[in-house]
Amino acid sequence: MMRKIVIYLSILGLLGCLACSKDKKIGEVEPLGLDYELPQGKSPADDRIVEMYKKYESYILYEYSDKDFYYDSDITQARSYVYQLLDPRYVENMMDLLDEIWFDLYPEKFHQQTLPYQVFLASDLQYEDFYGEIVKEFVWSGAFSVIVSVSAEKLQELTPEMKLELKNKLQIKLWSFWRSYNYIKLPDEFYEVSNYVGVADTDESSPDYARARGFVDGYNRTSLWYDYIDDWNTGSISEVADLSTFIECLLTRSSEEWKDDLTWPLVKKKYDILRNWVQEQYGFDIQTVGNLFCE
Structure with a gap:
């Protein structure tokens, strides 16, 4: 699976850098910690998240650490992102939204080929631009991760117009992500x-x-x-x-x-x-x- 190849190559590159370091011995390298225990246990949507993992080996996460989030260096190489975790009470609302604007749009075989290794759910995702202004993002991606951010308040009041805007932003980002990392090919x-x-x-x-x-x-x-x-x-x-x-x-x-x-x-x-x-x-x-x- 192309997704796994990208992940393995990233890990090998990291290990190569660590192996060349004069400050640490190989035996001192900490575990990479890319696996997560499911269900995370705090959301009514846990069963749905576990089912997605069983089908596609893709982790949908609402509890994670900075180490998890920033492990994918492509997320932060151009911009320094700050995030807020999504309250577990609203994870089901987020899953409903993602079903509509992502998961229900494509067949299982396509998901098996393209779903990222990690999908981080957040309630806020932002960075400071060159002029010192705070810019909020709905979606961003790294080499093998996608971050989706919607506030709890917005999740409870989504209109068709708002869903259309979110769908457009998400789909443009996903297709750019899939093409950049050769998950899909075009003629x-x-x-x-x-x-x-x-x-x-x-x-x-x-x-x-x-x-x-x-x-x-x-x-x-x-x-x-x-x-x-x-x-x-x-x-x-x-x-x-x-x-x-x-x-x-x-x-x-x-x-x-x-x-x-x-x-x-x-x-x-x-x-x-x-x-x-x-x-x-x-x-x-x-x-x-x-x-x-x-x-």
């Missing part, structure tokens, strides 16, 4: 449709109009991404940005919201390539993720 055929050389145009009358070239605008952006050069060395739009934007749109747009873009032949071709690939390779329709809470 090279996608890149053969568009010409990536030169900046796309926002003028529909131009032969370089973005949609005519097969590009779409991304989720929650303040301006069209494709009117900028992604790779300043080559003067081109990058393949990575194109695929990421398409995936974002598939995860966040309803079928109705796709209609205008799909009148453009190259957009339609790339849309069909991705949708058909996911259906054939992983056994589900990715458009159902985009439709959730939209239709």
Whole structure:
């Protein structure tokens, strides 16, 4: 399983560093402590959490220490995160939410391939940005961990609109996580449709109009991404940005919201390539993720 390979490689790298240290002998290295005892015993959702572990060998945790949380160095290498544990009384509310916006969306086989080793449940997750402002996060991921944070108050008053926003954020982060660590693969055929050389145009009358070239605008952006050069060395739009934007749109747009873009032949071709690939390779329709809470 790819998830385990990532974990084992991370552990081997850590052991290699420890072995090279002059300050400690191998015999003095503390146990890695990656395993947890389930049920944790304080939530009505414990049975559900145990069942998830039995199916997927993925730990859903509401009680953990700093050592557990910060073990995955990818979580803190770019930003210093501070978290608050979720009160066990509200873990069932969180599990209900995750069922709706994550677990119920995908088949068991896909979960067996993609569920992270640890899913940390929190009531608050934040970091201080470059300007000293406190930024709160709903979801973040490391090399083999995902952290989901919703306050107890919000969990008790979730509306469909709030669930839609949380679903979009979670799914974008998950798919980025899965692609970054090769949990899933997407077709090279996608890149053969568009010409990536030169900046796309926002003028529909131009032969370089973005949609005519097969590009779409991304989720929650303040301006069209494709009117900028992604790779300043080559003067081109990058393949990575194109695929990421398409995936974002598939995860966040309803079928109705796709209609205008799909009148453009190259957009339609790339849309069909991705949708058909996911259906054939992983056994589900990715458009159902985009439709959730939209239709």
